[in-house]
Structure formats: structure tokens, C-alpha cells
Amino acid sequence: MVSEKTIYAIISAIVIVGGLGIGVAYYESVSVAHSSTSEQAATSLTLVISPNNWFNNSTIHHRQPAFFVVGPNGQLSSSALIKLPAHKLITLTIIDYDSGVTPIIGENGTSNNSTYAKVIGTVGNVEYVYNGSTSYINATLSGNASNNITIQKGSGWAVSSFPWVGGASGGWEVTHTFTIVQNGQILLNVPTFAGTNPSGGSITVTQFYLNNTGSFTWQCFVPCGNELNGWGGAMATAGWMTGEVEVVS
Numbered sequence: 001m002v003s004e005k006t007i008y009a010i011i012s013a014i015v016i017v018g019g020l021g022i023g024v025a026y027y028e029s030v031s032v033a034h035s036s037t038s039e040q041a042a043t044s045l046t047l048v049i050s051p052n053n054w055f056n057n058s059t060i061h062h063r064q065p066a067f068f069v070v071g072p073n074g075q076l077s078s079s080a081l082i083k084l085p086a087h088k089l090i091t092l093t094i095i096d097y098d099s100g101v102t103p104i105i106g107e108n109g110t111s112n113n114s115t116y117a118k119v120i121g122t123v124g125n126v127e128y129v130y131n132g133s134t135s136y137i138n139a140t141l142s143g144n145a146s147n148n149i150t151i152q153k154g155s156g157w158a159v160s161s162f163p164w165v166g167g168a169s170g171g172w173e174v175t176h177t178f179t180i181v182q183n184g185q186i187l188l189n190v191p192t193f194a195g196t197n198p199s200g201g202s203i204t205v206t207q208f209y210l211n212n213t214g215s216f217t218w219q220c221f222v223p224c225g226n227e228l229n230g231w232g233g234a235m236a237t238a239g240w241m242t243g244e245v246e247v248v249s
């Protein structure tokens with residue numbers, strides 16, 4: 001006969017061992033999830049903008065511009081969800097194959113809001129622009145030969161905002177913006193240089209911190225889509241000219 005006490009002891013042992021097992025399993029799943037999260041939230045982000053991507057078969061929706069993320073091994077991936085770390089210096093590089101000025105910039109298809117031609121939320125509120133020969137506001141670039149093309153912080157290449165060029169028929173020298181917003185507030189605004197055809201295209205490098213964790217929207221504020229005064233198509237489709245930024249600790 002097995003005494004009642006012995007049975008209780010056996011049951012207790014099973015419960016304790018089982019509990020330990022669950023504890024180990026839980027700990028492992030948490031640590032695995034944590035390490036994969038920190039892997040995805042790299043401190044450098046490289047984006048590529050291509051101007052003429054096939055959106056769908058409708059005649060007005062083909063040839064839409066889009067941001068792509070360049071992955072850690074150089075592969076292209078969607079910009080619909082971008083993970084970034086909080087409280088770390090993030091280096092952003094935007095390789096923009098698009099060009100052309102815009103008279104319309106801002107929250108809707110008719111706004112002319114110069115705020116979005118400014119660099120906001122980066123270290124020093126500047127960005128560094130390569131492949132440009134225009135007179136940027138606050139940039140002091142006079143010649144490239146002595147600059148030695150210092151990537152990331154080439155002295156004299158810093159731009160704090162882009163000008164309006166071309167008079168009444170011209171526009172802001174901005175093709176697209178990479179803008180992170182939180183409840184209508186601009187956390188980050190990185191405009192890309194409009195370039196000049198046929199030598200259009202530019203590379204923008206800047207650095208910034210994100211100090212709050214959570215989910216935010218990124219959006220281009222140059223209405224470069226179709227319909228809705230330029231705010232349809234790419235402008236309203238995640239992975240094209242808008243998406244989500246998840247800031248993780």
C-alpha cells in the first residue's frame with residue numbers, strides 16, 4: 001500500500017518539475033524573441049527610392065515611386081514595416097533615383113508647407129547630400145576636390161533645408177521626404193534632393209535618435225502618388241510612400 005503522504009509527495013514533485021519545465025520553456029521563448037528583435041532593429045537603415053514601379057494595371061496607377069529597404073546582406077525588402085532601436089544613434093542613407101522639383105509639399109495635395117523642405121529631428125538638424133550642385137540653404141560647399149568625399153559627415157555638405165528654385169513655375173528642390181510622425185507631430189523629416197535631369201538622383205546621409213518606443217507612421221510629404229491630388233496610389237499604400245516604423249528598446 002502506498003500511503004496518502006507518499007502520493008501527495010509524488011504529485012508535488014510532478015507539479016514542481018512540471019513548473020520548472022514551463023519556466024525554462026518560457027524563459028527560452030522570451031530570450032529567443034528578444035534576440036531576434038534586437039537583430040532586426042539595426043542602427044543603420046539604407047533606403048532606395050525608385051521612381052517608376054508597376055503598381056497595378058490601371059492606366060493611372062502604373063509607374064509609381066516607392067521606398068525599399070536594403071537589408072543587412074544587400075537584398076531589397078519592403079518598407080511597409082521598418083524596425084529601429086530606441087536611444088541609439090541611427091545612420092540613415094537614402095539612395096534616390098528620382099528627380100524633379102515640387103511646388104506642392106505638405107499635408108495635402110494643395111499645401112505649400114516649407115516645413116517639409118527642412119531637415120528636422122536629426123543630429124544638428126542637418127543631412128549630408130551627395131550628387132548635388134545646387135546652392136543648398138546653410139550648406140557651404142564650394143568645391144568637391146578638397147572635400148575628399150567624407151561619407152556621413154563631409155564638412156560643407158551639411159544641408160538644413162532646400163530652397164524653392166525656378167521662380168513661379170518652379171518648386172521646392174525636394175523629390176520625396178522620409179518623415180516619421182506621431183499624432184501629427186514631426187519626429188523626423190528627411191527631404192531628398194530633387195537633382196537635375198539628366199544628372200538626377202542623389203544620396204542623402206543623416207543621423208538621428210528615436211527616444212520613444214512604439215509604433216509610428218512614416219510618410220512621404222511630397223504628393224507623388226496618383227489621384228487625390230497626388231495622395232492616392234503610392235502615397236496611401238504601405239511599402240511605397242508610407243508605412244510603419246516600430247521603435248523597439
Ligand SMILES: [Cu+2]
Nearest residue numbers: 176220224241
Ligand atoms: Cu514621395
